[in-house]
Each structure stands twice: as C-alpha cells, then as structure tokens.
Amino acid sequence: MAGQQVQQRVQDFCARFGLRVPILEAPMAGACPPALAIAVAEAGGLGANGVVLDQPERIADWMAEFRAGTNGPCQLNTWIPDEPVDAPDRVRAAEQFLNRFGEAGEPAGPGPVFAEQCEAMLAARPAVISSIMGLFEPDYVERLHREGIAWFACATNIADAMAAQEAGADAVVAQGMEAGGHRGSFDPQTAEQIDVGLFSLLPYLADRLRVPIIAAGGITDGRGVAAALALGASAVQVGTALLRSPEAGIDPAWSAAMEGLSPEQTIPTRAYSGRLGRAVPTQFVEAWTGDGAPLPAPYPDQRRLVGQWRRGGARVDRANNWAGQSAALATTAPAGEIIERMWADARELLA
Structure with missing residues (x-):
C-alpha cells in the first residue's frame, strides 16, 4: 500500500505540472544556462533559471533560448528582497579585509529592480x-x-512552510541544510x-501540509530520490547533482573541487554574498573563518563588494563555488543522462 501511495503521489504531481520525471533542476543564479534547463526538460524534468541577478531583458532572452530548444516546462526563480541593513562599520571592515586579496575594480551600476523582475x-x-x-x-x-x-515557495522550517501554504503556494520546496x-x-x-536536515524536515512537513512537497538538499543519485519520495515528497529538486555536467559549463576549478569532496568538508559561509550558503572550502571562503577575519558585510553589500574586487582582478574566487554535502556523488555525465x-x-528501489 505504501508503494502505491508513493506512486500515486508522484503521478499526480507529474500530471499536474507537465512532467514525465519528478526531478526539478534547482534554479541556481549564474549556473543555469538555457542548455542545462533544456537538457533537464528534454529528459522529462523541470528546467530552471535563477534570475535574481538578471535585468528584465536578460530574463526574456533566456526564456526565448529555452523555448527554441524544447517544448518542456521550466521555472523562473527570484529572491524576495531583504529588509535593508544599515551597517557601515561591517561594510568598511569587509572592504579592508578584501584588500588583502588585491585591488578593487570599478563599482557596478544599479542592480535589477525586484518589481521589474517580477513583471x-x-x-x-x-x-x-x-x-x-x-x-x-x-x-x-x-x-x-x-x-x-504555478507558484513554488522555498522553506527551511515548518513556520515558513505553513506561511507559504496559507499564502497560496501550489507546492513547497523543503530545503534541508545539506x-x-x-x-x-x-x-x-x-x-x-x-540547521535542519532534509530527512528530518521532510516527514514533519508531509504530516502537516496539504500542498505537494518538493525535497531539496543532498539529493545527488537515485537513492536520494527514492528516500525523499518514500518520506512524503512528490518530487525532488537537484542542483549540485547537475553542476558538473557539460551543459552547466561552470568554471573547471569549481567542478574539480567537488571531486571526492566529503560531506563534512563543505562550508556554510556568508563570504560570497552576505547571505548564508554552503560552498566548497576554497582559500577565499576559508579566509573569512580565520583569526581576525571580520563578519562579511550584510546582503547585498557583501555581494556588491565581492563583485567589485573580482572586476579588479583580485585573488577572489571567479565564481561562487557552491556545493551541497553530497557533491562527491556528482558526475560529469550529460545532464539528461543524470536525470534519466x-x-x-529510484524506480528500481521503490519497486
């Protein structure tokens, strides 16, 4: 009976959102070229793009290229803006610390406007x-x-998930700390x-939410997919699993750093943006945990500063080297093959 319930839940989700496979590409800003989303959609999943850094015309161009390559579905994602944090002392301390990596470049112009992105x-x-x-x-x-x-809302705890459901979300993306x-x-x-792991968060949400749950965090192979579906998810969302595929086209050094990267080696850090994220332990990231290192500036000031130092050619990671705790399981196979x-x-395990 349990297996039939899982199968029915997955079938209902796929039928509702036009999928053949209950696997979604995570909307990773800066690492979701149309080629990757096309490959995922062609394999039966849901392609994606994270547009938090994109101006409206770039959003339109990305979608046009996606539609030229597939008739499959996709999601677009952006961040809800934070309340502004006025912390000039933290900004100055971050600027001084960044000087140890080299010279800053020119400041960037104004970033995209949230309301215009939404339109x-x-x-x-x-x-x-x-x-x-x-x-x-x-x-x-x-x-x-x-x-x-449809509207999918990411949540990391029960309070946020319930708020999303009551606000009209069609599904909740349950994101574990992995x-x-x-x-x-x-x-x-x-x-x-x-700091809740996915496989503790997921059944807790499944017992309380009416809307479908999409599991995210540490899922990099069929075993993770099967486990998430068995614990109450209707689908899974994967990012790290796809990052090393040729369609993702990330920096080779970033891809190589995930080879054999054990779960405990990944680092939660605010070094790239001022917002917490899990990353590869690069020299730049680890420098912000050393003795005498300041707190990174608040978001979005830290993101702005890191971009400015990158433009100056400083010894700063050329891209944000994000990686989930199951990064060692990621392969360099084509994205469509990974999804399939x-x-x-997962189907074999669930059977």
Missing part, C-alpha cells in the same frame, strides 16, 4: 515561478494563478540556527 517573469509565462527567502505579495500570487502559472548554495531562510539573521539515471535507479 518580466510573468511576461515570460513559464510553467512555474518560484520564490526563495520569503513570499510573494498576495496580488502577485493572484496574477500568477490568473495566468495559469543543500548547496544559498539557504532559503525567511529571516537572514537566524539562518545558522535553522537518477529516476531509473
């Missing part, structure tokens, strides 16, 4: 628009649903304390 995503009409770090305003959720676009990249905590100041193998192995 661009709506105009692009993906199958799903998703949020992280908070919830969309009710009027925007109503507009999404009026256009037939996940690579940024942690989706609504409150940026308490992210370190919300994960699902085939």
Whole structure:
C-alpha cells in the first residue's frame, strides 16, 4: 500500500505540472544556462533559471533560448528582497579585509529592480515561478494563478512552510541544510540556527501540509530520490547533482573541487554574498573563518563588494563555488543522462 501511495503521489504531481520525471533542476543564479534547463526538460524534468541577478531583458532572452530548444516546462526563480541593513562599520571592515586579496575594480551600476523582475517573469509565462527567502505579495500570487502559472515557495522550517501554504503556494520546496548554495531562510539573521536536515524536515512537513512537497538538499543519485519520495515528497529538486555536467559549463576549478569532496568538508559561509550558503572550502571562503577575519558585510553589500574586487582582478574566487554535502556523488555525465539515471535507479528501489 505504501508503494502505491508513493506512486500515486508522484503521478499526480507529474500530471499536474507537465512532467514525465519528478526531478526539478534547482534554479541556481549564474549556473543555469538555457542548455542545462533544456537538457533537464528534454529528459522529462523541470528546467530552471535563477534570475535574481538578471535585468528584465536578460530574463526574456533566456526564456526565448529555452523555448527554441524544447517544448518542456521550466521555472523562473527570484529572491524576495531583504529588509535593508544599515551597517557601515561591517561594510568598511569587509572592504579592508578584501584588500588583502588585491585591488578593487570599478563599482557596478544599479542592480535589477525586484518589481521589474517580477513583471518580466510573468511576461515570460513559464510553467512555474518560484520564490526563495520569503513570499510573494498576495496580488502577485493572484496574477500568477490568473495566468495559469504555478507558484513554488522555498522553506527551511515548518513556520515558513505553513506561511507559504496559507499564502497560496501550489507546492513547497523543503530545503534541508545539506543543500548547496544559498539557504532559503525567511529571516537572514537566524539562518545558522535553522540547521535542519532534509530527512528530518521532510516527514514533519508531509504530516502537516496539504500542498505537494518538493525535497531539496543532498539529493545527488537515485537513492536520494527514492528516500525523499518514500518520506512524503512528490518530487525532488537537484542542483549540485547537475553542476558538473557539460551543459552547466561552470568554471573547471569549481567542478574539480567537488571531486571526492566529503560531506563534512563543505562550508556554510556568508563570504560570497552576505547571505548564508554552503560552498566548497576554497582559500577565499576559508579566509573569512580565520583569526581576525571580520563578519562579511550584510546582503547585498557583501555581494556588491565581492563583485567589485573580482572586476579588479583580485585573488577572489571567479565564481561562487557552491556545493551541497553530497557533491562527491556528482558526475560529469550529460545532464539528461543524470536525470534519466537518477529516476531509473529510484524506480528500481521503490519497486
């Protein structure tokens, strides 16, 4: 009976969102080229793009290229803006610390405007628009649903998940602390304390939520997919599992650093953006944990500063070297093969 319930739950989710496979590409800002999303969609999953850094025209261009390569579905994702933090002393301390890595470049111009990103995503009409770090305003959720676009909301704890459900989310992405990249905590100041593993979070949410749950964090092969579905998820979302594929096209040094990277070696850090995320222990990341290192500046000041020093050619990681705790299981196979193998192995285990 349990196996039949899992099968029915997965079938219902896939039918509702136009999938053949209950595997979603994580919307990783800066690491979701159209080629990767196309490969995932062609394999039967849900492609993705994280647009938090993108101007509206770039969002439109990405979607046009995606649609030229596949008829499959995708999601677009952005961050809910944080409340501004005025911390000039922390910003100055971060600037002084960055000087040890070399000279800064020119400051960047103004970044994208959240409201304009929201309009661009709506105009692009993906199958799903998703949020992280908070919830969309009710009027925007109503507009999404009026256009037939689903809303997936990321949550790292029961309070945020329940709030997302009550706000009208069509599914909740349950993100465990194993996940690579940024942690989706609504409150940026308490992210370190919300340290719940996926396989503790998932059944707890499954017993309490009415909407489907998408499991995210530490899922890199069929065993993780099967376990997540057995614990109550309707689908899984994977990022690190796809990062080393040729379609992702990440920096070779970043890809190589994930080879054999044990779970305990990955580091939760605010060094790249000021928001907490899990990364490869590069020299740059580890420097921010050393004696005398300051706190990184708040988000988005730290992200702005790191970008400025990168433009100056300083010895700063050329990309944010994110990695989940199961990074060692990631392979360099084509993305479509990764998705197909994960699902085939999961089906065998679930049978």
